Amino acid sequence: MGDTQGTEGQQQPGEQAGQQQESAFTPPASQADLDRIIQDRVARERNKFADYDTLKAKATEYDQFKESSKTEQQKAIDAAKAEGANEVTGKFTTRIVNAEIKATAASLDFSDPKDAIALFGDISTVEIGDDGPDAKAIKDRLEAIAKDKPYLLKTTGGPAVRQRPKPKQGSESTETKPAGKSRAAAALREYRGGQ
Numbered sequence: 418m419g420d421t422q423g424t425e426g427q428q429q430p431g432e433q434a435g436q437q438q439e440s441a442f443t444p445p446a447s448q449a450d451l452d453r454i455i456q457d458r459v460a461r462e463r464n465k466f467a468d469y470d471t472l473k474a475k476a477t478e479y480d481q482f483k484e485s486s487k488t489e490q491q492k493a494i495d496a497a498k499a500e501g502a503n504e505v506t507g508k509f510t511t512r513i514v515n516a517e518i519k520a521t522a523a524s525l526d527f528s529d530p531k532d533a534i535a536l537f538g539d540i541s542t543v544e545i546g547d548d549g550p551d552a553k554a555i556k557d558r559l560e561a562i563a564k565d566k567p568y569l570l571k572t573t574g575g576p577a578v579r580q581r582p583k584p585k586q587g588s589e590s591t592e593t594k595p596a597g598k599s600r601a602a603a604a605l606r607e608y609r610g611g612q
Contacts, residue, residue: 514540517550521559526571533569536562 445451487495515534522533537558544551563570 510545511540514543514545514550514555517552517555518559521552521555525556525559525563527559527563527569528571529569533559533562536566536569 445454518534518537518540519530522530527533537555543554
């Protein structure tokens with residue numbers, strides 16, 4: 418029994434640490450204390466990035482030094498790479514915009530989507546984002562073209578185009594008509610017989 422009394426009065430080491438952590442935090446007593454705590458934290462964060470402007474200036478100086486130390490050949494190579502990249506970007510941008518115009522024109526029932534490309538105008542005005550060309554701007558422009566030139570659209574209610582029926586194989590119409598040279602000979606005999 419004496420042992421149990423001694424352990425009841427003593428605290429375990431883990432319990433002491435938990436009580437010390439709880440007692441270390443004291444809530445701010447006033448608004449002024451809270452403002453002071455916030456200002457201290459903001460100042461610490463600003464101090465972390467205090468040398469940002471200096472590092473940025475040094476990086477700019479390094480880039481200028483690196484550019485000035487290039488040889489004329491390296492400068493020409495870099496210029497050619499940039500020009501090639503711009504040319505390829507422009508070429509594929511044109512293809513992407515034209516494909517979007519064709520797809521939108523087909524969905525708007527244009528008879529020939531190539532007509533929509535021809536009448537669209539300057540495609541460089543179409544904005545291109547991360548997800549492709551501005552589909553809404555393209556659709557709005559094509560709807561305006563369709564409104565101005567309705568004959569470019571497919572007609573659904575007009576007269577159907579009649580086609581000549583194809584004779585079936587083995588029918589009388591194909592058996593009675595001579596083919597090739599014999600047809601010409603038969604026509605000549607018929608002509609002579611009529612005279």
